[in-house]
Amino acid sequence: MFAPRTAVASRSDLPRQVPDEAAASVVVVGGGVAGVTAALVLAERGAKVELLEAADALGGRLGTWPRTLPDGTRVTVEHGYHGFFRQYYTLRDVLRRIDPDLSFLRDVGGYPVESREWESEDFSDLPTTPLANLAALVWKSPSFRLRDLRKVDGREALAMLRYDPVRTFAEHDHRTTAELLDAFGFSERGRAMLFEVFAHSFFNTEQRYSAAEFLAMCHFYFTGNPEGLGMDVPIDQYAATIWEPFTRLLEKHGATVTTGARANVVVSGQGGWAVGVEGGPTRTARHLVVATDVPATRALFARSPGFPTIAPRLASAVADMPGGEPYVVARLWCRGDVDPAHAPFTGVTRERILDSVTLFHRIEAESAAWARSAGGSVIELHSYACPHDASRDELVAEMRRELEGLWPEFADLEVLDVDAHLYDNAPGFDPGSHARRPGVVTDARGLRLAGDWVASDIPSALMERAAVTGVLAANDVLREVGAAPEPIRSIAPRGILARSTR
Incomplete structure (x- = not known):
């Protein structure tokens, strides 16, 4: 099936x-x-x-460019972290032209979501089969307690399992994702940990993102996807x-x-x-x-x-x-490292600016080599949907403050260099645009x-x-x-x- x-x-x-x-x-x-x-x-x-x-x-948006660090090291900077999900069949078929075994990809090892309000959750170890994954999610996740589930509108929530490329857009493209999530009736925790972080990953806020597009993405990444939420990353x-x-x-x-x-x-x-x-x-x-x-x-x-x-x-x-929301990517070369318990990639929810943190020195050979020689770390901060009225430097400074709130040990690191960019070229999926x-x-x-x-x-x-x-x-x-x-x-x-x- x-x-x-x-x-x-x-x-x-x-x-x-x-x-x-x-x-x-x-x-x-x-x-x-x-x-x-x-x-x-x-x-x-x-x-x-x-x-x-x-x-x-x-x-x-997978582009790279060279940069010379203050210590004279020549490094390569990417446009930003990208997860190579396993249901990307077409992309993987194309990539097999350059590596038939896809040996240049490695499992990133998890997909945790963190918040200062709630305990972190990792949704990557669920069963891969649709329906079984939903059952396991409800059973295991503290975001779905029994008293919270009683408030969920099952008829609305089942729209995630009823995705149809014609009917879903006819019924839901006029609504925002925020309106859809209001109708679902999930708890604030469930909404933040599962759905809001997901909507931001597409460079749109839930106040602008089409509910039909959101349901299409739920189908592609979770409810209709036989591969699960596991994702890979290049080794260099x-x-x-x-x-x-x-x-x-x-x-x-x-x-x-x-x-x-x-x-x-x-x-x-x-x-x-x-x-x-x-x-x-x-x-x-x-x-x-x-x-x-x-x-x-x-x-x-x-x-x-x-x-x-x-x-x-x-x-x-x-x-x-x-167009989508503006987004900012900042790569930091630091002296010292964060707690080794942190995953290489972490989604972040309910911060004003920060949406994800990637520890490139734990997944990428070139960054790992620099980190070993310098006794440091290479950390990328990413905001997928920024406020329109802030400058790049203001956004980067705020992301650093927010990371200190999430990971207090980050405040003790010495930031040696920063490569930061503010972009406005992501696609938008406004209600009614389909x-x-x-x-x-x-x-x-x-x-x-x-x-x-x-x-x-x-x-x-x-x-x-x-x-x-x-x-x-x-x-x-x-x-x-x-x-x-x-x-x-x-x-x-x-x-x-x-x-x-x-």
Whole structure:
């Protein structure tokens, strides 16, 4: 019942390789998970592919950059911690191209949630089978005491098990997650420890996040997921484990990877698409995949002359797409370490700013090597949904104060260096936005979208949504040129208690 499903099947009646390379020329704009996935699938099939990335290296929101610490050590900094959950089937299938055994991933070892108000809880050791995991959660968690459960509205709460990609959005997309959680009637502790921390993980507050999107994420990560909440992390920094191998593999398959190349205009012509590149020559191709975040996609289309005429529905949808909350990531190199009992990754709830803490020196080889030599630690503080009226430095200072409240020993560490960034490029999922959200195939002939903000009927989110839409974009190119699609696996598309859709 809960085994991975075939969401897109292979076609033995169609050729695997593209019949005509010229007809399958593609420019992919954006070198994150979505863009690299689309480019790699197409390059493997013999398409002529160029991947354009505005930054100096591939990665997107998994990107990296070098930094020199005050002691002279050259280190690599990532954009922020990412959990590689085990139901990310499409992402993992793509990653197996660079490591068939996924030996560069390791179990992070738990997913505790901490609060100053209540005792911490870890939800990663529950059974993996849906329903059994819910029963164990209710039995084991102090957030679900009998007197609290009596106040729960069972009819509302069962919406988590009745997820349907059509009916759920029709019934719940007009509500906020806060309204849904009010209707559930869970205790303040249960609401904070399980649901609010979960909503923040998608860079949205429960006051803005669509209740239907929240239920879709509950289905994908818990109530319909046969893998449980276990997640893995790379054993070393992303450039070494992911992006450098992907660059070599793309080039092996004949793709051109161009970094430091910002696409600033796209123009549709009789032969396909022309992509203007800041400070460089214009690229032309029959097909175009835009795999950038919402702000970059909006800006690209706004700069492109005549785009609303070429693709009126797409232009309008992207112009109206909500963005997520601002978020801040701060990596701290410290002298001394926190209590060894702390997990490598910890979710935080009911703090004003701080949402998670990652101890990179306990999961990543490069950080571990520096920590051993310096007698220190590498600690990342992450806020997924910041106040709009605070500066980066104010937010980082507040996160440090909040961590001292959670882990008092942190106050005794000497912070030697800080790399901090405030971003506003996460996708938003406001109530009512689902019907307007564009999918992979657009009303502009030859132009496809990919990214974690793009609509898809295949259950997915975050990095898995990026990979899924990347494959779907490649598949639509392959369909047009007469080649077989790349298969996609996913969890069941509907909840265990969902009624049949006629």
